[in-house]
Amino acid sequence: MAAKKQDDGNTKKRKRLDTKTRESPSNSKTSNLTASKKHKPHSLAKDTKQQKPILTGRERRLQAKELADARKKKRKRHYTLEQELARLWEKMRRHEIAKEDRAKLVTEAVQKMKGKIPEIAGSHISSRVLQTCVKHCSQSERDAVFEELSPHFLNLAYNAYAVHLVKKMLDNASKKQLAGFISTLHGHVAPLLRHMVGSVVVEHAYELANAAQKQELLLELYSTELQLFKDLVSLKESRLLDVMSKLKLQKGSVLRHMTSVIQPILEKGIVDHSILHRVLLEYFSIADKSSVTDIIQQLSSPLIVRMIGTRDGAKIGTLCVKYGNAKERKKIIKGLKGHVDKTAYHQYGCMVLVCILSVVDDTKLITKVIIRELQSVLKELVLDKNGRRPLLQLLHPNSSRYFSPDDLATLSLSIPSLSLKDQSEAGSLTETTKVSLGENESEEDMAVDEVNKDKISVDDSDLAESGKKDPLVRRQELLIKSGLADSLLDVCIESVGELLRSNFGKEILYEVATGGSDGIMRPTLDDKINSLHNAVASLAAMPKPADSQEEHVLENFHSSRTIRKLILDCPNFASTLWEKAFKGKSELWAHGHSCKIVSAFLESPDTKVQKLVGKELQPLIDRGILKNLKLKEQANQ
Structure with missing residues (x-):
């Protein structure tokens, strides 16, 4: 059986081989034909390759460039002109080119x-190219370019490249041209403000713009009526409340319009512009509690850092700090991280830091974020006009000696709907507004006022405009416990001569030497304060220089006045200075x-100081060398 199976298997193998053999001739013919067909195109391709010229790398690049230029010419209508202008621009923008040659190139470009x-x-x-031409061309050429562009300014304002040209045109525009441009913006201010470029x-x-033109731009953002009829308001009514009372505008419609303008801008994060800051301030003056709270919540983030670079932006920042809750204040402070030094040097931004140090109760967070950054650049801050203000606020809060009336007004700003002081005034204002509007007020506006009235009557114990912590305790934690006062004393001792002669540094040195207002530094840092007194006295005890260009500390304009003030206000310093520098040399x-300094010893309110210097200075008074101004004032009275 096994042999039979083996035979059957061999038979099947033979049959398969025979079948393949029979089919093989036709297969071989087909394969030959295919091979011949394949071989023929290959040979043709080889011939074609041999006919094409071999190009070098440079030739291939030039060919590719020509093809690209051909495509650009089809796609761009003025491609050739742009290439010509680019060549002219490369020549005209060079610094070493003569004015006459540049003027010729500019004229040629403008003509083209x-x-x-x-x-x-x-x-x-x-x-x-146009920006360079506008900068260097003649006035007639500039006017021609302005006239050609004026119908298209709105479209160009949305273009990322043309916006720089529009700004350059405005910089070089005449008063009439600027007024014409501002009039073209009428009706388009809000849409442009919502656009990143516009x-x-x-x-x-x-x-x-001048004051009237600024008001023209602002009024459009207040109300639909003012957008349609821009000549309704004169320049006298600069505040929104005055405009509303004059035109008897409905408060509800104004709020709705302003909200529709402001919200899209804030959502896109376009908060850098001073015009928006002005609008927000006016919005705060009329908005109800919930609307203001929503805006403060949106702004209480790193966005605030971009706003405090303008006068009104800094006011917005201080209001957000004053009326924000603990969570929002924390966001504002954390948003300042890494920007504290730049903010401190800024004319307006420094007032936001002053407000934070005056209001926020979370002293640990302030120490960690703000005080630590201030300590790293302490000497530079002490000598800077704006940088010293946060330090002076801790040493002597709200002093009219160091803060201008505008600065103090910024710190005392309030929002009527949130201010505890203005709650009753806001209620009476609502009633007055109703009486003034009379029959013209709609039922909807009356409903809005009723809601606002209800909100005013709500318990506002959570509002802490100046913080819930005792101001003196807050100052001690920020100044003493944080180590800031210790660092300030080190800086003052190390750079005593420089600070005394500095117009701004002398004020920090004076406050530190007197121990700050309320003697806040006295109990814990007496030893270091005495060391500072000795440093000033040692500097004053140095002999008068003969030919040195640097003035002696007792004769310098700034230092002599600071030392005089210290003698009058700090008896300990006066005694140290007399013993070290003036005894026997008066x-x-x-x-x-320096005579004013010597006279200050006689005018000191401290009797110990007067007794200490009396014997030596009385002969000088008798001889008419010194004048006791204190006795003279008493005689005049």
């Missing part, structure tokens, strides 16, 4: 662009600027 300026102004190349144009126009310093 004439009639096509609006079409090419949006190109990243042509817009730069908002830059509105802000630039707002900065260049007649030497009784002339020039």
Whole structure:
């Protein structure tokens, strides 16, 4: 059986082989034909390759460039013109070029662009050429470019490249041209402010505008009626409340319009512009509690850092700090992290730091974020006009000696709907507004006022405009426990001569030497304060220089006045200074600027100081070298 199976298997194998053999001739023919067909195109391709010239790398690049230029010519209408302008621009923008040669190149470029300026102004190349031409061309050429562009300014304001050209045109525009441009913005201010590029144009126009033109731009954002009829208000009514009372505008409609303008801008994060800051301040003056709280919540983030660079922006920042809750204040402080030194040096931003140090109760967070950054640049801050203000606020809060009336007004700003002081005034204002509006007020506005009235009557114990912590305790934690006072004393001792002669540093040194207001530094840092007194006295005890260009500390304009003030206000310092620098030498310093210092010993309110110096200074008074101003004032009275 096994043999039979083996035979059957061999038979099947033979049959398969025979079948393959029979089919093989036809297969071989087919394969030959296919091979011949394949071989023929291959040979043709080889011949074609041999016919093409071999190009070098440079030739291939030139060929590719020509193809790209051909495509760009089809796609861009003014491609050739742009290339010509770019070549001219490379010559005219050089610093070493003569004015006459540049003027010729500019004139040539303007002639080439004439009639096509609006079409090419949006190109990243042509817009730069136009900016250079506008900067260096003659006034007649500039006027011609302005006239050609004026119908297209709105469209160009939305273009990322043309916006720089529009700004350059406004910088070089005449008063009449600027007024014409601002009039073209009428009806388009709000849409432009919602656009990242367009908002830059509105802000630039707002900065260049006069008071009447600024008001024209602002009124459009207040109400639909004012957007349609811009000549209803005169320049006298600059505040929104005055405009509303004069025109008897409905409060509800004004609030709705302003909310529809402000909210999209804030959602997009376009908060850098001073025109928006002004609008927000006016909005705060009329908005109800919930609306203001929503805005403060939106702004209490790193966004606030971008706002405090303007006068009104700093006011918004202080209001957010004063009326924000603990969570929102924490966000504001954390948002300042890494920007504290720059903010401290800024003219307006420093007032936000002053407000934080005066209001926020979380002293640990302030120490960690703000005080630590201030300590790293302490000497620079002490000598800076703006940088010293946060330090002076801790040493002597709200002093009119160091803060201008505008600064103090910024710190005392309030929001009527949130202020505890203005709650009753807001209620009476609502009643007055109703009486003034009379029959013209709609039922809807009356409903809004009723809601606001209810909100005013709600318990506002959570509002802490100046913090819930005792101000003296807060100052001690920020100044003493944080180590800031210790660092300040080190800086004052190390740089005593420089600070005394500095217009701004002398004030920090004076406050530190007296121990701050209320003697806040006295109990814990007496030893270091005495060391500072000795440092000043040692400097004053140095002999008068003969030929040195640097004035002696007792004769310098700033230092002599600071030392005089310290003698009058700090008896300990006066005694130290007399013993080290003036005892036995008073007649030497009784002339020039230093004579005021010698006289200050006689005018000191401390009797111990008067007794200490009386014997030596009385002969100088008798001889007429010194004048006791205190006795003279008493005699006049």
